[in-house]
Amino acid sequence: MDDLVVVGAGPYGLSIAAHAAAAGLDVRVLGRPMASWRDHMPPGMYLKSEPWSSNLSAPGGRHTLAEYCVGLGVAADHGSPLPIGTFSGYGLWFAGRAAPGVEEVTVTGVIPQGEGFLVRTAEGPPLLTRTVALAVGVMPFIRYPDLLRELPPGHVSHSSDHGDLARFAGVDVTVLGAGQAALETAALLAEAGARPTLVARRARLNWNTVPQPLERPLRRALREPHSGLGxxxxxxxxxxxxWAVRRLPAPTRERIAATALGPAGAWWLRDRFERRVPALLGHRLHGATAAGGRTRLTLTTAAGESVVRETEHVVAATGFAPDLRRLELLDAGLAAALETLGDGGTPELSAGFESSWPGLFFAGLLTAPSFGPSMRFVHGAGFTAGRLVKGVRKRLGARGPLPGAAKVADRARTDRAAGGHPWT
Known part of the structure; x- marks a missing residue:
């Protein structure tokens, strides 16, 4: 029986695994490494966060994005956006050095079993583990406007559905949303030869400003300190x-998670967008129907006027909504037994990211209503990984170095020797 199974191999899952292996836990990581970044973001996208705030987390601050970029001969400078492909490559490089070998399997079930869990996969026999960390990323929580759900296939997609936008060349596309995903998708569509139009409820678009220099006069630095989120x-x-956010009353935490760091475009995207993409701002979606091979959108302006727009395809860049009820791999009885926040969409968590079900831990988007908006970003992986692994060790009753450290190290060396990390 394993000490810990980490479900998910994105920035959070890999960071948790790195800390767990270093702590001597017998840990296994299940999933496709950096899947969301590799499979659901088209070429030409850039990392919105600064390189120095986009590190995955390993004990001692090792294996940073800057270290990876030095090896490539690529600059990772403050104020210079990095391509998403570079960040994806960094995640794979990190996986090959800081974490035990990632097993590329699809987890289909996490089920209570005795004092631990049975983890089922689509590719092999089930696993037994004492604890589980669910670091499933954002893809299970795609948010679509309800009005688009009845459209036939081919008429509508989510922005995360596209690893390549080239197929929309020459196509009239309506992009719904006002955040970075909407703005960058629209700009990339225009650059790929499509004819995009942005539709947003907001009366105006918000744009981040050019980042201030890292080295500044003390008074200015104290007035506006840098942080991993801006x-x-x-x-x-x-x-x-x-940790301080978690100590606030639950309704306050939920409000912060829902409203802090709202939709805004990166400063480096503004010119590309405004030169190429027309926008209908202050327009709310009122209806959507298929009209032959096109989609007829009924929009309502802030003044209450009705506007009809016909388009060949709709891209909903409407983000992700954390909701336990959409996590199909979680045993239904277990999910129903969890203590939750608010309307029941997210789990109530301990300071160590443990749910009310002993041994079941969560990381990433589902934890934002407990720990705040940093859990929506890569930057939150550092805080999460260390605290969560401490929580796992507490649950296991660990005192000092745990048995299994040698086995984990041996397995990692064997994996590398056998070519188990093709991305290293």
């Missing part, structure tokens, strides 16, 4: 004090 004291609190 500049300013409010961003600094969300970035650096997730």
């Amino acid at each position: 500049t300013g004291w409010r961003s600094w609190v969300w970035s650096e004090l997730p």
Whole structure:
């Protein structure tokens, strides 16, 4: 029986695995490494966060994005956006050095079993483990406007459905949304030869400003400190004090998670977008029907006027909504037994990211209502990994170095020797 099975091999899952292996836990990581970044983001996208705040987490601060970029001969400078492909490559490089071998299997069930869990996969026999960390990323929580759900296949997609936008060349596309995903998808569509139009409920678009230099006069630095989530004291609190956010009343935490760091486009995208993409702002979607091979969208302006727009395809860049009820791999009885926040969409968690079910831990988007908005970003992986592994060790009753460290190290060396990390 394993000490810990990590479900998910994105930034959070890999960071948790790195800390767990270093702590001597017998840990296994299940999933496709960096799947969301590799499979659901088209070429031409850039990392919105600064390189220095986009590290995966290993004990001692090792295996940073900057270290990886040095090896490539690529600059990872403050104020210079990095391609998503570079970040995906960094995640694979990190996986080959900091974490035990990732097993590329699809987890289909996490079921209570005795004092631990049975983890089923689509590819092999089930696994037994004492604890489980669910770091499943954002893909299970895609959010679609209800009005688009009845459209026939081919008429509508989510922005995360596209690893390549070239197929939309020459196509009239309507992009719904006002955040980075919507703005960048629309710009990339235009650059790929499509004819995009952005439709947003907001009366105006928000754009991040050019980042201030890292080295600044002391007074200015104190007035607007840098943080992993941007500049300013409010961003600094969300970035650096997730433990403090957790101590707030539950309704306050939920409100912060839902409203802090709202939709905005990166400063480096603004010119590309505004030169190429027309926008219908202050327009709310009122209806959507198929009209032959096209889609007829009924929009309502802030003044209450009705506007009809016909388009060949609709891309909903409407983000992700954390909801336990959409996590199909979680045993239904177990999910129903969990203590939850608010309307029951997210789990109530301990300071160590443990749910009310002993041994079941969560990481990433589902934890934002407990620990704040940093859990929506890569930057939150550092805080999560260390605290979660401490929580696992507490659950296992660990005292000092745990048995299994040698086995984990031996397995990692064997995997590398056998070519188990093709991305290293």
